[in-house]
Amino acid sequence: MTSKVVYLGNLRTECTHLKSGNSFITDAPTDNNGKGEAFSPTDTVATGLATCMITVMGIKANALGVDMLGTTATVNKIMASDPRRISKIEVMLHLPFEADDKTRTILEHTAKTCPVLYSLHPDIIKEISFNWTN
Numbered sequence: 001m002t003s004k005v006v007y008l009g010n011l012r013t014e015c016t017h018l019k020s021g022n023s024f025i026t027d028a029p030t031d032n033n034g035k036g037e038a039f040s041p042t043d044t045v046a047t048g049l050a051t052c053m054i055t056v057m058g059i060k061a062n063a064l065g066v067d068m069l070g071t072t073a074t075v076n077k078i079m080a081s082d083p084r085r086i087s088k089i090e091v092m093l094h095l096p097f098e099a100d101d102k103t104r105t106i107l108e109h110t111a112k113t114c115p116v117l118y119s120l121h122p123d124i125i126k127e128i129s130f131n132w133t134n
Helices: 041-064 101-111 115-119
Strands: 003-009 012-017 023-027 072-080 085-095 125-132
Touching (some): 041 085, 101 125
Parallel strands (some): 085 125
Antiparallel strands (some): 072 085
16 A cells, blocks of 8 residues: 545545655645645646656666755646646756756656656646756
8 A cells, every 4th residue: 555545624635655654635726616725636746747757867866976956846737627637737847966968868868757757648738847057
């Protein structure tokens, strides 16, 4: 088992990672009858894409002897209706470290082949950008 999700009422859940005991809550968004006081379920999907990209880049960077400390990502999720779904995810990666062109190419390719990206429905538009600031 990976996780346990408990419905807390008022369109809120608590999600617990079983191995570590770490948890977070989700709320329905304000545009869908919720409070919007926490990540929505679709927010977690879009954010999961960014965390996966940074994680696999980190694995590859370690193998290359590159320190990615300080790397960030901003995420924008766009919803569609009929049926309600994620229509587009924009991930802007900010990479504030020194890397030559070959390393940048390797890390960008690694990000674009992360498991979450491959797991998302092909109808979801994924716009990925890399901002190298060294």
